[in-house]
Amino acid sequence: MSDEHAVIIGASHAAAQLSAGLRQGGWEGRISIVGAEAIPPYHRPPLSKDYLAGDKHADELLIRPATYYEQQGIDLVLGSRVTRIDRAGKEIELHDGGRIPYSKLALTTGAHVRKLDIAGGELDGVFYLRDLNDVDRIRAYVGPGKSAVIIGGGYIGLETAASLRKQDMAVTVLEAMPRVLQRVTAPEVSAFYSRVHAEEGVNIITDAQVQAIEGGAGVEGVSLADGTRIAADLVIIGVGVIPATELAEAAGLEVNNGIVVDEYARTSDHDIVAAGDCTFHYNPIYDRHLRLESVQNATDQAKLAAGTLCGKLEAYNALPWFWSDQYDLKLQIAGLSQGFDRVVMRGDSETGRSFAAFYFGGDRLLAVDAVNRPKEFMSVRRALGQGQSADPALLADESADIKAAFS
Numbered sequence: 324m325s326d327e328h329a330v331i332i333g334a335s336h337a338a339a340q341l342s343a344g345l346r347q348g349g350w351e352g353r354i355s356i357v358g359a360e361a362i363p364p365y366h367r368p369p370l371s372k373d374y375l376a377g378d379k380h381a382d383e384l385l386i387r388p389a390t391y392y393e394q395q396g397i398d399l400v401l402g403s404r405v406t407r408i409d410r411a412g413k414e415i416e417l418h419d420g421g422r423i424p425y426s427k428l429a430l431t432t433g434a435h436v437r438k439l440d441i442a443g444g445e446l447d448g449v450f451y452l453r454d455l456n457d458v459d460r461i462r463a464y465v466g467p468g469k470s471a472v473i474i475g476g477g478y479i480g481l482e483t484a485a486s487l488r489k490q491d492m493a494v495t496v497l498e499a500m501p502r503v504l505q506r507v508t509a510p511e512v513s514a515f516y517s518r519v520h521a522e523e524g525v526n527i528i529t530d531a532q533v534q535a536i537e538g539g540a541g542v543e544g545v546s547l548a549d550g551t552r553i554a555a556d557l558v559i560i561g562v563g564v565i566p567a568t569e570l571a572e573a574a575g576l577e578v579n580n581g582i583v584v585d586e587y588a589r590t591s592d593h594d595i596v597a598a599g600d601c602t603f604h605y606n607p608i609y610d611r612h613l614r615l616e617s618v619q620n621a622t623d624q625a626k627l628a629a630g631t632l633c634g635k636l637e638a639y640n641a642l643p644w645f646w647s648d649q650y651d652l653k654l655q656i657a658g659l660s661q662g663f664d665r666v667v668m669r670g671d672s673e674t675g676r677s678f679a680a681f682y683f684g685g686d687r688l689l690a691v692d693a694v695n696r697p698k699e700f701m702s703v704r705r706a707l708g709q710g711q712s713a714d715p716a717l718l719a720d721e722s723a724d725i726k727a728a729f730s
């Protein structure tokens with residue numbers, strides 16, 4: 324065994340993949356994963372879906388069983404927050420004063436929830452949703468007949484609404500913008516989700532200016548600037564995330580909307596790689612720098628970062644993809660729609676529950692939002708990966724084979 328030591332900070336999707344990738348890539352030295360949460364890396368997406376809905380147990384969330392890490396000689400140092408990176412001394416410092424030396428370091432610190440500076444934000448019954456621990460605490464406030472207000476109509480807010488409706492709670496979603504999912508989808512897709520949530524009994528209020536969270540011993544409601552007051556036993560705030568860059572920044576690494584990495588996942592210090600939600604990286608398919616919040620990116624970038632640490636450089640070239648589950652709807656997204664100027668619809672989003680929205684920028688196909696349409700999702704994923712475009716008329720024509728639309 325070599326005396327090299329690869330240390331990974333953060334124990335989640337990127338860390339699980341990176342550690343496995345190191346062993347697969349022939350890393351013979353020690354590997355340690357140091358994570359602030361007390362459990363081994365787990366699947367985060369179910370937190371707002373099956374886990375919150377009570378359909379999954381915590382054990383089912385683990386990305387790999389704890390024994391995997393033991394068998395692979397990967398040390399898990401859990402419940403431990405890293406407070407400093409000493410690049411000169413090649414050590415990290417832990418919250419309890421402990422120090423761990425490294426020869427190579429990987430930052431997979433992910434993202435922190437964006438906090439809302441609002442009166443009543445500290446009341447019992449007000450939560451953010453990022454970690455398993457958050458959902459375990461939220462669970463105590465969930466039950467039939469109780470009411471919940473969700474601040475933020477993004478994917479996590481809407482998934483949370485669906486999971487709480489499943490448990491017969493009265494649910495209101497407050498969205499500050501004129502439509503839900505405004506930053507990430509076309510108006511047609513926002514309208515679709517608003518309709519379905521209304522059909523499922525969710526009260527969605529857009530253009531909502533939240534003024535205060537009210538209560539005494541615990542939360543009792545949320546008041547809006549227009550005087551509306553909505554009763555609540557539970558408030559969940561989902562207004563986005565901020566990349567966890569504080570360690571990198573303090574260590575003098577380049578940070579700009581995330582930890583800046585090159586195409587090989589290297590930071591400005593080549594003994595330190597980074598992967599996942601915490602990074603700001605170049606994507607050659609869209610020819611721009613991106614910060615993504617997705618399991619796809621965490622996994623793909625971590626594979627690459629592991630290769631880099633093993634001396635096998637491979638440039639990042641992955642197509643972004645994402646999913647969201649709400650009720651019976653499986654949304655699958657391939658590509659990035661930002662900058663689109665036209666949307667082509669296939670299927671009926673106005674009354675049905677299955678359609679695809681294809682995003683174009685000029686003549687170029689950029690992305691698809693496919694709801695209960697796995698074929699359309701797969702076709703676009705393949706086409707974008709191969710640099711193909713598509714014929715909008717054939718995409719819109721339900722009688723035409725979807726495959727025929729791509730060239």
Ligand SMILES: Cc1cc2nc3c(=O)[nH]c(=O)nc-3n(C[C@H](O)[C@H](O)[C@H](O)COP(=O)(O)OP(=O)(O)OC[C@H]3O[C@@H](n4cnc5c(N)ncnc54)[C@H](O)[C@@H]3O)c2cc1C
Nearest residue numbers: 333335336337359367368405432433434599600616617618
């Ligand atoms: C509720 C929810 C639903 C989601 N649904 C989807 C979905 O459907 N599809 C999808 O693709 N993505 C989804 N995501 C996003 C996805 O979970 C993230 O993109 C993914 O978890 C990123 O993985 P990561 O390893 O980069 O970072 P994270 O999962 O954020 O993990 C970072 C870890 O690092 C730890 N850490 C940070 N700083 C330190 C420190 N100083 N010391 C020690 N440990 C530290 C944190 O505690 C955390 O455990 C969802 C996210 C949430 C919260």
